[in-house]
Ligand code: SF4
């Protein structure tokens with residue numbers, strides 16, 4: 001253990017610092033389970049743990065704010081099935097067990113505001129059903145972090161990492177994790193983990209290996225497209241699948257280039273575009289669970305990539321080589337048929353986009369304005385809106401008189417895309433928050449800010465691409481024992497954004513308060529498109 005692993009009861013400023021860290025690192029709930037937590041760790045401290053040994057001092061100094069070491073007591077719940085956790089755990093000492101709620105009958109440990117799972121179903125099953133219900137055409141690559149069978153418990157020990165698959169991909173955790181013994185865990189928030197993975201090929205390989213061993217087979221098994229496959233085939237396929245991680249704006253396939261593989265999108269978004277004169281025409285986009293390459297590999301006469309495919313943000317793909325893909329479709333004719341239909345639809349869509357520039361412009365808007373990102377975007381139908389501002393007033397009334405959005409934003413046809421937080425699939429606002437104040441709440445997909453932890457640094461407001469965070473003055477000044485010192489005596493700013501009214505029992509006040517029914521929350525580009533078309 002590092003030297004500065006202490007009991008949080010020392011002297012005022014240190015207490016403040018420790019409280020900040022304690023809150024930060026227990027922000028996802030189970031405060032009762034933590035026996036102690038580290039202060040900010042120096043590079044030397046970090047390097048005592050095997051996972052940080054590859055990195056130099058400068059890098060470790062940069063990520064140290066996003067790392068803590070905590071001692072958890074036996075049987076403490078680290079996270080629950082169905083909740084979002086924006087960090088990965090590295091076991092330093094002790095053991096952790098991972099299980100499905102329903103499968104072993106463990107007493108559900110629920111915090112306030114967390115929806116109870118539907119009777120008789122695990123949270124994961126409920127999520128899977130919800131996903132499948134919401135998208136008839138999407139082939140869902142499920143969010144399984146662990147290859148757990150019903151009744152199974154997986155025990156993890158020192159040197160093992162867990163939670164990273166859900167955290168990195170913005171997926172809810174598919175299982176519950178609890179301390180099997182008193183244990184010491186290094187906790188690494190997503191921004192640091194992403195940087196560590198990018199900097200160290202060895203860590204990337206290690207995380208890919210974990211993913212392959214722990215969850216890839218389970219994912220393939222529960223992917224509707226692959227349902228007809230027998231177990232032996234899936235096991236063989238899992239060994240051959242290549243895991244590809246892309247930075248934003250990376251080219252995955254170049255229009256006209258040779259087609260060597262078929263891709264399944266694991267997380268993130270992929271833009272499909274075609275050349276048009278000097279520019280490009282956006283044809284479509286792919287999100288989690290969608291596929292790329294079926295048209296090129298199945299339809300006769302299609303030579304080379306039909307479109308250029310580029311990642312919109314951090315994107316993960318599963319790549320299946322041409323030969324394996326052809327074996328798959330020949331062995332299982334129903335899969336071939338399904339992919340054939342997808343291929344034909346994609347080719348038709350490309351043709352349609354070429355003839356209908358407005359459709360392409362819409363796709364471009366959807367990508368540029370982040371409509372693909374949002375779990376919940378507030379749009380207002382301007383054809384119906386009377387500008388009465390009741391939506392804003394409803395928001396203010398729910399949040400101590402201070403509204404969390406203004407009735408302004410980009411317009412697409414009759415729809416105003418407000419600057420209320422989208423509750424993104426990949427909330428980049430979390431990156432760089434020095435205190436962990438901005439985080440995933442434990443409810444659905446909500447991104448919230450904990451006022452008590454916010455030091456008003458504006459990093460989140462600067463990072464949010466959709467201007468959904470505003471800084472406001474509180475009229476207070478920071479205390480003389482404030483850390484960081486540079487804030488002492490300065491005016492206290494707070495970051496503020498939509499929290500989806502998740503602490504209330506009435507749902508989004510903006511929507512409910514609109515007397516004309518024209519403030520609407522949408523959760524997908526398709527919903528947005530339907531709204532735009534209904535005028
Ligand atoms: S604050 Fe911005 S980046 Fe963060 S979730 Fe909301 S819209 Fe997305």
Ligand code: SF4
Nearest residue numbers: 433454455457458460
């Ligand atoms: S302003 Fe934003 S980034 Fe800075 S501490 Fe507050 S929530 Fe975190």
Ligand code: SF4
Nearest residue numbers: 395498500501508510
């Ligand atoms: S959901 Fe609630 S917090 Fe968000 S904009 Fe609407 S009223 Fe405001």
